[in-house]
Every structure is written in C-alpha cells, then in structure tokens.
Amino acid sequence: MNSEADEDTEIGLIGSTHTISGDGYTIRVQVSDPATVRRSSTSTVSVLVPVSIDVVDGAYDLNPSHWVLRTLSGQEIDGITNSSAPTAIGKATVTGHIEGVIPFVDYSTRGALTNDEVSLSLVQLVPAGTAGVPVGQWNWPEPVPITELPAAQ
Numbered sequence: 001m002n003s004e005a006d007e008d009t010e011i012g013l014i015g016s017t018h019t020i021s022g023d024g025y026t027i028r029v030q031v032s033d034p035a036t037v038r039r040s041s042t043s044t045v046s047v048l049v050p051v052s053i054d055v056v057d058g059a060y061d062l063n064p065s066h067w068v069l070r071t072l073s074g075q076e077i078d079g080i081t082n083s084s085a086p087t088a089i090g091k092a093t094v095t096g097h098i099e100g101v102i103p104f105v106d107y108s109t110r111g112a113l114t115n116d117e118v119s120l121s122l123v124q125l126v127p128a129g130t131a132g133v134p135v136g137q138w139n140w141p142e143p144v145p146i147t148e149l150p151a152a153q
Contacts, residue, residue, distance in 0.1 A: 027060035036152035119143035
C-alpha cells in the first residue's frame with residue numbers, strides 16, 4: 001500500500017484514541033495492546049491487533065483491508081477480511097460501536113511475519129478515497145519483536 005503519513009494524519013501511541021472525519025462519517029478509533037500472534041504453520045503467521053471504533057456521526061464503511069501493519073524494517077502487511085479469528089472484524093457499514101481484532105497475514109509479503117527477527121512498529125488506517133494516505137497512525141512506544149507477542153486464544 002506504501003502508506004506514508006502526512007501533516008493531516010492523526011498520529012499517537014498504541015492505546016490512544018483518534019477522532020477521524022471523512023466523507024459522510026466521523027469516528028473515534030482506538031488501537032490497543034496486546035497484539036497477539038497466531039502461527040497456523042511455519043509459513044503462515046497472523047498478527048491480530050485489537051481495535052475499537054465508535055461512529056460519532058454518519059456511517060462508516062469498515063474494511064480490514066484499509067488497515068496496514070508496518071514492521072521496523074518498513075515491510076507493510078495489509079489487513080485481511082477472511083480470518084478464522086472469532087473476534088475478527090469484517091466488512092460492514094457501521095453506525096454505532098464495534099470492537100474486535102484486525103487480522104494481518106503475510107500472504108503478499110512472504111516472510112514478513114514468519115521471520116523471528118521481525119519487530120512491529122506501527123498500525124495505520126488508510127480508508128478508500130484517501131489516495132493511500134493514512135488518516136490515523138498508532139505507534140508502539142518501542143518496536144515490538146514478534147517473538148514477544150502473546151499467542152492468540
């Protein structure tokens with residue numbers, strides 16, 4: 001997705017809440033810890049990041065593929081819509097409150113999450129219509145080695 005923050009991007013630490021407005025919506029979004037990891041096989045690793053979204057005004061078209069997980073080395077992994085995680089957020093038009101996890105799997109960036117040397121640095125929200133520019137960014141205070149993430153339940 002190659003998503004670089006600009007001067008309009010709301011930036012904060014994991015755990016902070018951003019108020020974001022777009023075409024027909026205003027939302028409050030919080031990205032939280034702990035991110036968890038699920039190892040389906042030696043070649044498939046998922047990182048699940050908890051999010052909470054409140055629609056303040058209008059309706060928000062939620063899509064996990066509008067989320068990006070970036071590693072310390074700069075690799076980007078897009079959120080996916082087809083996940084077996086029981087609390088995974090899927091595609092939906094939201095008018096109230098929703099919380100769950102955004103699943104990130106390294107299908108398109110082979111090895112990005114399967115390498116034990118990888119560290120996670122930030123999560124971004126990049127909705128449709130923003131030309132790839134994130135509207136929200138949540139940084140971990142320090143890069144988090146994937147080996148230190150708790151296992152997903």
